[in-house]
Amino acid sequence: MSARERALAAIRSPNARAILRELLEKGPRSRSAIAQATRLTETAVSRAAQRLIVEGVLAEGKQLLERSGPGRPSVELEFGSSFYVAGIGIRGYTQWVELRRLGGEPIVSEQFACEDLTDPIAVLRRCCNELDALLRSRRVPRHRVLNVGVLIVGVVDPAMGTVLRAENLGWRRVEVKQILEELTDFPLTIETMLNGMNLQQRVQASVPLANSLLVSVALGIGASVIVDGRITRGCGFAAGQLGHLRSRSSTMRCVCGRVGCLDTVASGRAILQANGLLEAGARFGMRELAGRFRKLSSAAQSRPDLAGALAAAGHELGNAIGGAIALLDPREIVFTGFVIDDDHYFDAVCDELSWYRTGTSAQRVDFVRRQQGGEGAPSMSAALSLAAEVAGKAESLD
Ligand SMILES: [Zn+2]
Known part of the structure; x- marks a missing residue:
């Protein structure tokens, strides 16, 4: 051994x-x-x-x-200092690799963007090559990496290491673990982007909450659900796919094929498109898109029409996810993603949701805004890898 x-x-x-x-x-x-x-x-x-x-x-x-x-x-x-953890992150507009000490302390991370995301094998090969280069640059031998955490947007079966679907990447049924095992000899943990963020937050919290909801509003809308200390995945691993909740006010077609998804009225993509800031089919880096959104957000300070549009989108989200409070009774909802940074949007979300904190059946839920400065959190996959290895599997032993 x-x-x-x-x-x-x-x-x-x-x-x-x-x-x-x-x-x-x-x-x-x-x-x-x-x-x-x-x-x-x-x-x-x-x-x-x-x-x-x-x-x-x-x-x-x-x-x-x-x-x-x-x-x-x-x-x-x-x-100890003998081993490290590493991470690979794959989302629609950016990919990254990173290296951390075993306890989670970051050492280095590198972002890049694959030209063509539609070929999963090419994308995963590029990620492995970038990770190898990162390890060489820090003179860390491969066998001292204890685990690699792989975070991918979309619907993921973590036990099989399969991405069942990822509309943002154009992936359908991709055996990520199997492909990576042919490319590399690292022990692997594969998880959805948002579950990774939620797990990491749990590890970093001074008092880890047993019931929390993480809602991300960037180009698309998604969530991760921790109920009674466990990640809730659902029968088809699609729990938390909030972007595809039904919105009665939408008549637009979603990337999923249905007409009327929440994503078409309340997501960053929808807001940018409605204001002529994102042409359909165009590809930009996440930084660029978050920058465009920030400009829109500051223009809204002096333009009531924009402020109203942002608030309307926030009300859509708040109205749609209110049911999750009644259904799951979370202690906290953490909001993240560049759209959440906008005050008109976030205030409207909270305005809708605070209804659940009133009356004799008032629920004890807090709304927390985690500002990220627009680029997402490209440094959580390594922390996840050991956390999931330890916390995730420990909870299944309970
Ligand atoms: Zn949809």
Whole structure:
């Protein structure tokens, strides 16, 4: 067995996962603090931690002043420096590769844009080549990458590693895992873009929420749903495809073929097209499109017609996703994507949704805006890879 295989085998024990999840979510911790938080015995934590240290996944860090009892002074456990995680991100207008330390600390990321997205094998080959170049530039040997997280827009079956459909890419039933396994020898985790963001947010939150909804409004509209601590995928892995909710006011055809999807009235694509800023069929970088949207957004400050159009689109979204509050009772809805940065739009969304916070059946849901500066979050796939490996699979053991 190689060192990487031994490290991965050590990670797969339930106790090791509990420890790693704790460290990913809260940073360096002593064995006794981990035991308290995970409700494992100190002996169980020490035993699992010892194996992770031997395999290079964990290391002993700072010596703590307080003693945990008689005997040895308490020492913090942290992620070791032997291994890394890497990421590949594929969305409609940009692709990226990145490298991080095991605990999630970013090292380097590189964005690029494939000429032709319609050939999945060519796109995946390019991503592998870019990742190899990135590793060479940092002199990181391939066998020290513990896992590669692959995030793709669209409907994904993560167990099979299959993209069932991705309208933005023009992909239908692409066996991503199988293709990547022929191109490279990295251990892989494949996930939808938004589930990746939601998982990462869960890992980074000071108090991870068991019920949260992540709604992204960029060129298209999509969501990721965490209910009772688990990602909800649905019977065909299409849970969260909010862009294809029905909007009664739309008479336009969506990329999915139906007439009247929410995407045709409330998405960034719809708003740009309605204002003559995006010609059908034209291709631009995400940065360019987000820039055009920002200009529109600032012009709306002095143009009531634009402000009204943005608010109308926001009301459409708010009205459409309100049902999710009644249905799922989330503690928080996190909004992200460049369209959300617009105040007229976001205020209208909140205006629609705050109805659910009134009356005797008022729900305790917060609306949080995560501003990103327009380019999406091209640095989450690596953090996802270990988080999913640890948190995702640990929850299926519960
Ligand atoms: Zn549609």
